[in-house]
Amino acid sequence: MTAIEVTDLQKSYGGTRAVDGVSFTVAAGETFGILGHNGAGKTTTVECLIGLRRADSGTISVLGLDPVRSRRALARRIGAQLQESELPARMRVAEAMRLFSAFYDEPDDWRALLDRWSLAPIRNKAFADLSGGQKQRLQLALALVGRPGLVVLDELTTGLDPVARRETWALLGDLKAAGTTVVLVSHFMDEAEELCDRVAVFGHGRIVALGTPRELIAETGAASLEDAYLALAGETR
Numbered sequence: 001m002t003a004i005e006v007t008d009l010q011k012s013y014g015g016t017r018a019v020d021g022v023s024f025t026v027a028a029g030e031t032f033g034i035l036g037h038n039g040a041g042k043t044t045t046v047e048c049l050i051g052l053r054r055a056d057s058g059t060i061s062v063l064g065l066d067p068v069r070s071r072r073a074l075a076r077r078i079g080a081q082l083q084e085s086e087l088p089a090r091m092r093v094a095e096a097m098r099l100f101s102a103f104y105d106e107p108d109d110w111r112a113l114l115d116r117w118s119l120a121p122i123r124n125k126a127f128a129d130l131s132g133g134q135k136q137r138l139q140l141a142l143a144l145v146g147r148p149g150l151v152v153l154d155e156l157t158t159g160l161d162p163v164a165r166r167e168t169w170a171l172l173g174d175l176k177a178a179g180t181t182v183v184l185v186s187h188f189m190d191e192a193e194e195l196c197d198r199v200a201v202f203g204h205g206r207i208v209a210l211g212t213p214r215e216l217i218a219e220t221g222a223a224s225l226e227d228a229y230l231a232l233a234g235e236t237r
């Protein structure tokens with residue numbers, strides 16, 4: 001089954017072509033990585049996927065829905081952790097979890113999620129007083145509280161310490177085992193190699209390579225996805 005189908009997506013901001021004819025599909029249960037240099041169009045693409053931005057042209061289907069026309073219906077079925085999303089400064093961790101769980105018909109147990117994401121000890125802290133990594137973990141727990149079938153994670157582990165990063169990988173492994181479809185935007189090639197079934201390498205608003213990490217490594221004759229990425233990225237500059 002196909003979870004996401006994107007065909008010839010185009011999006012410009014004024015004179016800047018952020019996304020310039022991108023097409024890809026993501027199968028249900030797949031972990032799909034979106035890689036690429038700063039400004040390659042990754043965030044714009046995922047924002048179009050979840051209905052936060054309207055594409056100039058092209059078609060997008062997410063869980064069988066048009067993300068712009070069915071934005072509210074889709075919001076109940078997907079979880080998103082985006083770069084730099086903010087909560088009210090004074091909102092406390094537990095309060096945010098309780099509030100978000102109320103948006104969904106069959107939410108996960110938010111108290112259990114606090115434990116799972118090591119947020120229980122800071123449950124009474126205000127959002128403004130959290131460290132960058134704590135904010136990140138909270139955003140992720142909030143993205144999962146509705147038990148979504150699809151999660152979109154933009155720079156999931158940026159700002160996390162090495163231990164928290166590995167813990168997050170393990171939790172993502174659990175999500176995958178539960179059959180959740182994951183779209184993961186990342187600058188970490190070790191993360192993409194470990195977690196993703198397939199990756200798309202973006203360059204200047206286009207997909208310049210798409211395949212399993214193993215395929216991209218074989219195609220470029222590299223020793224790792226990081227080396228394969230550097231070889232591919234060199235071609236896009």
Ligand SMILES: Nc1ncnc2c1ncn2[C@@H]1O[C@H](COP(=O)(O)OP(=O)(O)OP(=O)(O)O)[C@@H](O)[C@H]1O
Nearest residue numbers: 013016017018036037038039040041042043044045
């Ligand atoms: N709101 C905006 N207004 C104008 N230009 C924008 C806007 N958002 C993004 N852009 C431009 O669109 C292009 C693609 O940006 P986008 O954020 O999608 O890239 P990205 O691959 O996610 O980058 P990064 O890795 O730095 O997060 C860039 O040239 C960026 O400057």
